[in-house]
Amino acid sequence: MAFKLNVNGKVREADVDPDTPLLWTLRDALGVLGPKFGCGVGQCGACTVHLDGQPIRSCVTPVSAVQGKITTIEGIGASAVGQRVQQAWTELDVAQCGYCQPGQIMSATALLTKNPKPTDADIDAAMNGNICRCATYGRIRAAIKRASGQRGEA
Amino acid sequence: MTVQTSRREFMKAGAVSGGLVLAFALAPKAGAQGQQPATPPLQPFNAYVRIAPDETVTITSKNPEVGQGIKTMLPMLIAEELDVDWSKVRIVQADNDPTIYGRQFAGGSMATPLHWEELRRVGGAGRAMLIAAAARGWGVSPAECTTTPGVVVHAASGRRATYGSLAAKAAAVPVPDPKSLTLKDPAAYRIIGKPRAQYDTAKIVTGQPLFGIDVQVPGMLYATYEKAPVFGAKVAGADLAAAQGVKGVRKAFVVEGGTELSGLLPGVAVVADSWWAARKGRDRLNIRWAEHPTSAQSSAGFQARADELAKAKPQKNLRNDGDIDAALKGAARTVQAAYAYPFLAHAPLEPQNCTAHFQNGKLEIWAPTQNPEPGRQLTARTLGIKPEDITIHMIRGGGGFGRRLSNDYMVEAAWIARETGRPVKLLWTREDDLRHDFYRPAGFHYLSGGLDASGKLVAWHDHFVTFGEGDQYAPSARMSENEFPARFVPNCRLDVSTMPIGVPTGPLRAPGSNALAFVMQSFIDELAHAAGADPYEFRMRLLAAQTEVPEGQGAFNPRRMEGALRAVAEMSGWGKTKLPARTGMGIAFYYSHLGYFAEVVRASVDADGNVTPEKVWVAGDVGRQIINPFGALNQVEGSALDGLSEALHQKVTIENGAAVESNFDTYPLMRISEAPPVEVKFVTTDFPPTGLGEPALPPVIPALCNAVFAATGKRVRSLPIDPAQLKA
């Protein structure tokens, strides 16, 4: 079946089964490889993309249920907040292996878009769905603070 | 040209597309007895350095990158001594090629000790050749020339020549004997010791394809592979036609496989136009598995068997200093305890995957592996082809932690690709990953300790029950006869008994140490409390018992550990901090991977027994130089949190011969809300720099457990920590 998807501002057509998760539609049908596969069951956040600005787990979202504008890590730099987040991630060299970071950046951007000055508790609540197996959590927290213009902890 | 030295090194240089190519490598095998591999033909990427006429310097990173930051760090060593501007450096990832690079692996925190000297000399040799080329052109002595980044300078005449303009001529200069090179005074470092972001950071934060899972080869198909829950069981039957009936599925077939747990195990492959179609096909397979001799094994059974073995005479003795029986009998106080730790999975966030293409008898592989050459050998053996006919591209791995030292996914992808006749990307599910790991082996320790009237530790006995058969230990299931406090206690006996296992085991970050540190440093804490001593003071006295400092690589130097311990006590305000009720601080140290680490954890325990680590202090001594402070801190912080995550949550349970846990709901990893701040201090001592991928992990586990004891008076003797045991 052909599905029309708005991905990072471009309308794309994907010929996949309706039960195909958005993650695999993006990755295998459309070649959008930024969203990652970590668990397939909504537990790790590696596959996080935005649907109309809301972070969703694309691994458990069937393509047939998607209505709205999809933004992936490849397109997040188009927003000012996304760009600041990417910048902070770069300056603090947050990543170790880097595999979780597209998902982390998507969740962090959604948080800062809604809540420009998050507290530590806000950060915990918004970011708890994103596992970092390398445990770069201290830097993720600091980078969110930096991107929000607050003084980050070390 | 080839220059040979007594250390079996060779260097060569040649002009490639107008630039300078410089290669320098250890001979592939120590066992080669001075035999050099034939000088390989010069290829653009078969060497370490290329300098282009436009002044860009391309440096090849020889080792696999799995998040340890090596792709950035190794080139820093070369760039420093080559004397170039870091902003001009481009980094490329080497393919697997032992004839050029020797061993290429990510393991044991060995990259720093193995490359600190060699790669700085690669850079130094390049610089000397550029100077020689410039000096020849100017008709002056090389000794009169110096460099500033990217430029050779003859100060007396004010002449300057850029590296880019000299590269072609420099390539014709004989390669100097690496031993003749004078390396920089560390005070002059411009790159080493300065925080450098990972070279791939820009790609990571913008989601560019980087990882094994992102590899795309034209005409590629996607595969899944299902193996038996009981490790190594054969396929008795499967509904291949049902799988093949799923739209997009091209092929479903049984792979006979072998019995070697680290090799190609039996299973069923489904190959399709998309991974989702392959998965749907797999769901229809309805595989019947054959009976298997290990299908009754279980974690509970292993524990029960260990308890039995502990009561019997130990099968082997590792060490027997003094007279342990007399010492325990004569001790003013004795303490006995049984400790146990579970199987653990690695769970790198990127599930195992590999892409392979078999064509005209040759195999091309794209693999996020930590250990490519053994994978090539395994694949060659299994497929019955020559290793020379296999090319391996090393692709960034989304985490390693030792999991990707094994190459099971590689040989699976290779087999499936050959059967399919098309390029194939094999991708495991998370369930595949957690149920088919090479687990950190569980282990069981039965300990007795004795103190004299002054509170000094005088007797230490450990009966370690582990896995193996006869003289063979299961992978990563052994203990050294020097396990601390051996050599620091006059009467010390270490015994071992083994039991057979059908579960694959292997190295997990800080193998051995990640479990042994918990046991030894917890039991030392028990003895400190029994002696009525401060746990820090007790450890300092224990270290002081050994006045001799052993020489040589790998030898434990108690003076360095004392330094780390002193530093962490100071940083954490040890013994000076007033703490609320049910909050405690714990201390521990551990030496592994040539690194000396002492750590303090402050933790609170609520009325339900839930443990919250509030802060971690780490003092580490890895020698005189931190190469990349950004990467170094990231590794230490990550290791400390990784250890806490293991202690708080992680356990793989074996039941009916198979792993029970299958995804992050049942195998939880630490999340951001649980991650305490980690304060790190590097204690510098005048020893060669050593690695940081692992040694900060082991001591954090006993430091946490010792903090729990300080908070609750309850001793954690089994992992993961069970809140039910810690209720108020």
Ligand code: FES
């Ligand atoms: S892959 Fe979607 S949440 Fe883990």
Ligand code: FES
């Ligand atoms: S950086 Fe490796 S999983 Fe987060």
